[in-house]
Amino acid sequence: MSDSVTIEVRRYRPEQESEPCWESFEVPFRREWMVLDALNYIKDHLDGTLSYRWSCRMGVCGSCGMLVNGEPLLTCATYLEGLMPGPIRVEPLNGFPVVRDLIGDLGDFLEKLERVKPWIVREEERDVSEGEYLQTPEQLAAYKSYAMCINCMLCYSACPIYELEPHFIGPAVIALAQRYNFDSRDEGVEERMDVISQQDGIWSCTFVGECSTVCPKNVDPAGAIQRYKVRATADFMKSMVMPWAKR
Amino acid sequence: MDTSAYDILVVGGGGAGLRAAIAVAEAHPQLRVAVLSKVYPMRSHTVSAEGGAAAVIKSVDSLEAHAYDTISGGDWLCDQDAVEAFVDEAPAEMLRLEHWGCPWSREPDGHVAVRPFGGMKNQRTWFAADKTGFHLLHALFQTSLKYESIVRYDEWFVTKLLVDDGVCGGVVAIELGTGKVAHFLAKAVILATGGAGKIYPFTTNAAIKTGDGMSLAYHAGVALKDMEFVQYHPTGLPFTGILITEAARAEGGWLLNKDGYRYLQDYDLGEPTPEPVLRSMELGPRDRLSQAFVKEREQGRTIETEHGDVVYLDIRHLGKKKIDAKIPFVRELCLKYQSLDPVERMIPVRPVVHYMMGGVHTDLAGATPLPGLYAAGEVACVSINGANRLGSNSLTELLVFGARAGAAAAEYALERGNPPAKLRAGARDEERRLRRKFLEKTDGNERVADLRTEMQATMEAGAGIYRDRAGLEATAEKLGELQDRIGDIAPDDRSLTFNTELISWLELCCMLDVAESVIGSGLARRESRGAHQRTDHPQRDDESYLAHSLAYRSNGNGARIEYLPVTVTRWPPGERVYGR
Amino acid sequence: MGQALNPDHTPYHPKWYRRRIPIFWWLSKRGYVKFITRELTSPFVVYAVLLLLVQVGALARGQPAYQRVEDWLGRGPVVAWHAFVLAALVFHSVTWLNLAPSALVLRLRGARVPDGVIRAAHFGAWAACSAMLGWLLLGRV
Numbered sequence: 016m017s018d019s020v021t022i023e024v025r026r027y028r029p030e031q032e033s034e035p036c037w038e039s040f041e042v043p044f045r046r047e048w049m050v051l052d053a054l055n056y057i058k059d060h061l062d063g064t065l066s067y068r069w070s071c072r073m074g075v076c077g078s079c080g081m082l083v084n085g086e087p088l089l090t091c092a093t094y095l096e097g098l099m100p101g102p103i104r105v106e107p108l109n110g111f112p113v114v115r116d117l118i119g120d121l122g123d124f125l126e127k128l129e130r131v132k133p134w135i136v137r138e139e140e141r142d143v144s145e146g147e148y149l150q151t152p153e154q155l156a157a158y159k160s161y162a163m164c165i166n167c168m169l170c171y172s173a174c175p176i177y178e179l180e181p182h183f184i185g186p187a188v189i190a191l192a193q194r195y196n197f198d199s200r201d202e203g204v205e206e207r208m209d210v211i212s213q214q215d216g217i218w219s220c221t222f223v224g225e226c227s228t229v230c231p232k233n234v235d236p237a238g239a240i241q242r243y244k245v246r247a248t249a250d251f252m253k254s255m256v257m258p259w260a261k262r
Numbered sequence: 263m264d265t266s267a268y269d270i271l272v273v274g275g276g277g278a279g280l281r282a283a284i285a286v287a288e289a290h291p292q293l294r295v296a297v298l299s300k301v302y303p304m305r306s307h308t309v310s311a312e313g314g315a316a317a318v319i320k321s322v323d324s325l326e327a328h329a330y331d332t333i334s335g336g337d338w339l340c341d342q343d344a345v346e347a348f349v350d351e352a353p354a355e356m357l358r359l360e361h362w363g364c365p366w367s368r369e370p371d372g373h374v375a376v377r378p379f380g381g382m383k384n385q386r387t388w389f390a391a392d393k394t395g396f397h398l399l400h401a402l403f404q405t406s407l408k409y410e411s412i413v414r415y416d417e418w419f420v421t422k423l424l425v426d427d428g429v430c431g432g433v434v435a436i437e438l439g440t441g442k443v444a445h446f447l448a449k450a451v452i453l454a455t456g457g458a459g460k461i462y463p464f465t466t467n468a469a470i471k472t473g474d475g476m477s478l479a480y481h482a483g484v485a486l487k488d489m490e491f492v493q494y495h496p497t498g499l500p501f502t503g504i505l506i507t508e509a510a511r512a513e514g515g516w517l518l519n520k521d522g523y524r525y526l527q528d529y530d531l532g533e534p535t536p537e538p539v540l541r542s543m544e545l546g547p548r549d550r551l552s553q554a555f556v557k558e559r560e561q562g563r564t565i566e567t568e569h570g571d572v573v574y575l576d577i578r579h580l581g582k583k584k585i586d587a588k589i590p591f592v593r594e595l596c597l598k599y600q601s602l603d604p605v606e607r608m609i610p611v612r613p614v615v616h617y618m619m620g621g622v623h624t625d626l627a628g629a630t631p632l633p634g635l636y637a638a639g640e641v642a643c644v645s646i647n648g649a650n651r652l653g654s655n656s657l658t659e660l661l662v663f664g665a666r667a668g669a670a671a672a673e674y675a676l677e678r679g680n681p682p683a684k685l686r687a688g689a690r691d692e693e694r695r696l697r698r699k700f701l702e703k704t705d706g707n708e709r710v711a712d713l714r715t716e717m718q719a720t721m722e723a724g725a726g727i728y729r730d731r732a733g734l735e736a737t738a739e740k741l742g743e744l745q746d747r748i749g750d751i752a753p754d755d756r757s758l759t760f761n762t763e764l765i766s767w768l769e770l771c772c773m774l775d776v777a778e779s780v781i782g783s784g785l786a787r788r789e790s791r792g793a794h795q796r797t798d799h800p801q802r803d804d805e806s807y808l809a810h811s812l813a814y815r816s817n818g819n820g821a822r823i824e825y826l827p828v829t830v831t832r833w834p835p836g837e838r839v840y841g842r
Numbered sequence: 843m844g845q846a847l848n849p850d851h852t853p854y855h856p857k858w859y860r861r862r863i864p865i866f867w868w869l870s871k872r873g874y875v876k877f878i879t880r881e882l883t884s885p886f887v888v889y890a891v892l893l894l895l896v897q898v899g900a901l902a903r904g905q906p907a908y909q910r911v912e913d914w915l916g917r918g919p920v921v922a923w924h925a926f927v928l929a930a931l932v933f934h935s936v937t938w939l940n941l942a943p944s945a946l947v948l949r950l951r952g953a954r955v956p957d958g959v960i961r962a963a964h965f966g967a968w969a970a971c972s973a974m975l976g977w978l979l980l981g982r983v
Contacts, residue, residue: 029759029856031847047501059711063754063763068301070468073504073595075396076305085870092598112858114439115760120858121302125416133404135363143357149372153952155365162365162397166304175874178863191404198363222941223877241945442854759856 020044020095021102022053024065027113035113038062039102050083050090050098050105054117067117074231077167081117082106087169087229108172124168127184130210131192136203154199161194161239163232170226170236176219183219184210186226186236193239212247220244268296268413269675270668271433271448273420273475275299276306277395277660278639278667279454280402282628285668287409293672296446298415298435300470300765303403307456307468308660311395312507312591314377314387315657317352323384325349332655333833335381335547336619336648337792338808339488342831344626344644348655348662355661356388364401365390377588378512378540380653381547381840385540387654392509392591398657418444419765420474422692423451423482423635424685430482430634431681434692438765441758443696445689449678450634450671453479454664457618457640458776460769463718465615466498466505475641477772479622480779484630485812485824487643489776490784490794491619493651494727496551498614500569502599506592506611508653511544513588515577517551518608519563525573529554532841542841549650549793550840552613556727567610574608581605613727617656619647619793620783623812623826628667634674638667645810648828649792699749700764706752710766713751717744717770717777725780730798734785738820741777745818748774779813782821787811804835876937883934886927939964 019041027035040061042053051069058065067090068078074092081090084104095103111119141148170186171177177185192211195201211217220240227237270286272279275297283295299306318328328349333340356374360366366374367389379387390397406412417438424432424445432447458473459465480486496517497506511517514537519525524534524543531550532542539545555573558564564571577585577592582605585593596604621643628636628644639660646659717740724737748771755763789803790796808828813821850857868874900911914920942964943957 027859028757029848029859030757030851033848033850033857035859058763059709063709063711064757066755066760066762068305070301070305070470071307071310072468072502073310074598075393076307076309076468078301078305109861112860114856114858115757118760120439125302128404129407132408134408135361135405141361143354143361147357147360147366147374150368151372152368152370153949154372155368156952156954157949159365162400163393164400165309165396166302173873175867195363198365200361200363221877221881222944223874224941224944225871225873225877227944228873235944238944238947241941242947245945440854440856758853 017100018044020053020099022057023102023104024054024057024117025104025106026065026116028064028115044095044099046096048095050081050088050093050095050103051079053095053103054090054105065117066115075165077165080108080167080169080172082108082172087172089167089169089231092231108168110171110174110178111168121168123181124166124171124185124187127188128191130184131188131207132203132210133191133195135195135198135201136206137200138202148200150199157199158194158197160234161190161197164190164194164234165232167231169229169231173225173229175223175225176221180219182215184216186240187234189217189243190234190236190239193243208247208250211243217243217247266296266444266446267680268446268448269293270295270450270452270671271446272297272452272454273433273478274306274454274456274639274641275301275303275403275414275416276454276456276639277308277399277402277657278641278664279303279306279452280399280406281661281664282452282454282638282668282671283412284402284406284409285665286672287406287411289669290672290676291409291411293411293675295412296415296448297406297412298418298420298433298446300417300419300438300474302416303406303414304400305470306399307471308395308399308657310466310468310505311398311657312392312505313509313512314379314389314394314654315356315398315661316379316382316387316652316654317356317658318349318384318386319353319374319388320376320385323386327383328352328386330833331382331541332646332652333648334836334838335652336646336650337802337838338804338833338835339491339645339648339791339810339828341645341829342833343829344646346831347626348644348646348659351662351665352658355658355665359398359401359661362401362405365397367391377509378538378545380508380511380545380551381541382545382652382654383541387512389509392507392589395657419768420478421696421768422688423478424688425482425632426682426685426688428633430632431685432689434689436696438760441701441761443693445686445692447681447685449675449681450636452628452667452671453622453635453637453641454639454667455641457621458773459615459618461717461721461773461777461780462492462615463715463722464498464503466495466503467615472769472773473618473776474769474772475637476622476779477775479630479632479635479637480775480813480815482632482635483815484632484635485623485814486776486779486821487620487623487810487812487826488645488649488783489618489620489779489813490725490787490811491649491792492615492725492780493548493617493619493793494552494613495616496548496555496613497575497609497611498616499595499600500567500572500610500612503614504595504599505614505616506575506595506609507589508548510575510577510589510592512538513577513584514538514580515544515575517544517611518574518576519558520565521563525558525563526551526554529557530841539841546840547650547652547838548616552727553795555613565610570612572610572612575611576608577604578606578608617651619643619645619649619651620780623810624667626666627670628663629670629674634678636667636671638663642667643810649794700753700767701756701758703751703753706750708747708751710751710753710763710770713744713748714766714770714773717741717773721777721780725784728795728797729784730796731785734781738778738781738785741774741781742820745774745778775815779821782823783811783813786823808835880934880937883930886930887934889927890931935968939968
């Protein structure tokens with residue numbers, strides 16, 4: 016294996032240019048390095064102006080998502096070795112406006128997340144003196160995978176609909192809504208339906224399925240969305256056939 | 263320049279910060295709370311915590327037992343009134359999180375499950391598989407979205423506390439995305455910015471753990487307490503420093519030296535048994551386990567690798583089923599970052615800097631001596647952790663003291679009038695300082711990354727697991743030199759838009775402050791206690807040092823150290839006994 | 843302040859960049875190509891239904907009309923065309939049935955029913971229906 020690799024980075028400095036451009040850097044190759052280590056090397060030793068987000072470097076904070084050779088990946092969890100001989104292209108995720116270099120603004124996701132009420136909704140809340148809500152391991156398993164979302168936004172980058180239809184609330188938001196819908200302690204399915212079961216919600220999704228393919232935590236947002244479609248359709252049928260059954 | 267008027271500012275959006283904000287919003291929805299965080303809240307380092315959070319729920323357990331374990335684990339440097347309050351409020355806080363959706367792992371009958379943990383006599387560590395911090399943070403963050411009165415300022419970096427006439431009344435902060443400098447005036451400020459593991463080269467901590475809040479308080483004249491106590495977690499992966507949770511040992515993992523021998527039995531930690539025994543062997547306190555590693559290395563019984571000396575953590579005997587059920591993240595991390603499957607092979611591990619027991623000096627309510635300023639979480643030192651923290655106490659600490667600080671700050675804010683307008687003059691001064699010293703700097707010879715590397719190297723050399731006067735003094739001198747050189751940095755990036763080099767530079771300034779307080783406190787404490795081990799003063803000295811060190815900033819001459827006696831209520835200082 | 847060489851830039855108000863989505867965005871990834879192909883085969887389902895209606899309609903109009911349709915169906919180019927249509931239909935059906943486990947999550951005795959079982963059930967049902975129709979239509983000739 017050679018002892019260096021070329022990293023091509025998509026730069027964007029709004030004070031200097033109106034369009035992004037490519038810049039190449041030669042970085043040492045080390046077997047144990049991730050793409051993130053290469054970026055840190057560039058920033059520390061070659062060009063301090065390279066801007067990107069990172070934090071935990073262990074695949075749990077969700078900061079370091081970028082496009083590497085066109086694929087949305089966590090750069091802290093992607094070995095250089097698997098991408099050799101290079102050059103390796105690093106760009107910001109698709110779907111988000113680029114603020115600077117490899118940094119996109121996630122405000123749209125956060126605004127949409129709030130809309131689906133991602134918290135436990137209950138008619139009557141229990142006091143702590145009454146102890147915990149009982150929840151068997153089976154009940155926990157029903158929503159556990161949707162609770163593993165680290166908000167890394169790789170699914171939003173992979174979803175062509177999100178970029179083509181800016182009002183689509185997106186895979187992670189729906190997966191997180193389902194996380195609460197399937198939580199036995201929650202009673203908010205009805206409240207969330209108004210936001211999710213409409214054009215900007217699940218009905219924009221055409222089941223491309225790339226979101227689940229790229230998800231580093233096996234959340235399966237595509238599955239969450241399709242299950243919701245089944246449920247929303249079933250609910251609609253029920254309300255047509257048995258309108259009196261509505262609670 | 264912008265100005266915004268909130269009642270309460272929370273600096274830091276991790277577990278403690280979000281809990282404090284929610285505490286205010288629930289009790290006093292009319293108070294406006296702003297949470298300023300230099301990262302999106304779900305990126306806060308709380309997210310990396312794995313093992314669990316301790317609170318007494320089993321009937322065989324008792325608050326006294328939890329308190330005793332904590333106090334003895336802290337080598338009697340804990341304030342016992344604080345510990346009593348902490349263990350008392352812990353169960354309610356954890357239940358509150360459960361009600362807010364935290365997916366705690368369960369018994370078959372649906373009750374919350376608990377697991378054994380290091381230094382604890384009874385099983386009392388609540389857990390969410392082995393991603394407890396992740397689930398806790400996301401539950402808190404998503405719950406915080408419920409409250410209209412909580413407004414977030416994501417990716418804003420606070421550079422200074424505004425203080426007038428001895429009262430704290432706001433902050434100055436930079437908006438990362440635009441470079442705009444704004445001041446926020448408020449009736450109370452709560453620091454929840456976390457610890458400072460990045461002053462060391464090898465740490466479990468994320469890039470963002472740079473001691474920003476500690477530095478803010480330090481510059482405002484507030485003491486940093488017990489800074490010499492830096493926890494080394496016994497089991498980090500060799501190259502990355504990634505944490506392998508204590509839960510792996512709690513479930514039954516063994517630590518083996520190069521002869522395949524469970525070496526902890528040689529260090530007064532008990533007799534090896536096939537099943538884990540609480541407060542014994544691998545479930546001893548972290549400081550003793552890390553010290554044992556160093557001793558083994560001195561005897562040549564550790565394994566040499568290209569990334570330093572290691573010992574092995576063996577969990578193969580737990581079996582795939584148990585590993586996938588109880589510690590799946592450990593397996594994931596080993597497969598990804600160490601290219602091995604712990605079901606089949608032993609995990610190479612070594613001690614790694616993990617937690618700062620010390621921090622901003624606060625009382626039981628989270629109030630600092632500076633009126634209007636509060637602190638909670640790792641940034642603060644109450645102190646409940648003393649000289650060594652027990653695993654799974656820190657996530658609980660975020661909740662208990664986050665809530666306390668929020669409540670105290672709210673009470674204070676309700677009494678106070680609006681902060682005085684003349685704080686704005688301080689804000690303008692700060693903006694001028696940032697401009698002159700950082701944004702408009704053109705000349706210089708140094709790079710941020712180089713100075714940071716040098717700082718980390720000297721801290722590891724002089725303030726590691728074992729210290730002595732010569733090493734500490736050498737490091738003190740080096741830090742002094744770095745303080746001079748930091749004024750000579752030539753920035754590559756002079757942009758306003760998301761200038762991460764500028765933020766790294768500001769963080770380095772914070773880290774040098776923290777490092778200075780660690781060394782100053784370490785030099786002054788001429789005894790060995792918990793995580794502070796002096797080879798030139800190897801005994802614990804309760805007569806002179808049953809007290810907290812308070813490090814005050816003294817304008818470029820290293821920290822000025824004073825002492826504050828430890829509060830002892832029911833447990834007079836005794837011997838720390840593990841394994842017998 | 844800052845190296846502001848771009849005349850469009852206003853200090854403290856950076857211009858966010860949004861890329862123009864290329865027309866052939868769907869050629870960039872295998873997953874996208876599969877998706878677009880799957881979508882493009884949907885009209886063939888409509889065509890197949892219409893073809894069936896034409897046959898039924900001809901049947902209703904009597905033997906000579908039906909014979910004309912049969913003759914047309916037997917012509918070389920038409921057979922080739924319908925082979926292509928069949929391929930598209932099979933592709934569409936297979937990709938659709940493969941996705942069934944995503945929408946149908948069943949739990950049995952505490953564990954989740956494996957995706958393979960759900961798929962097998964769907965394909966099995968397809969095969970069973972086809973076998974039954976085959977027997978009805980061809981078995982009685």
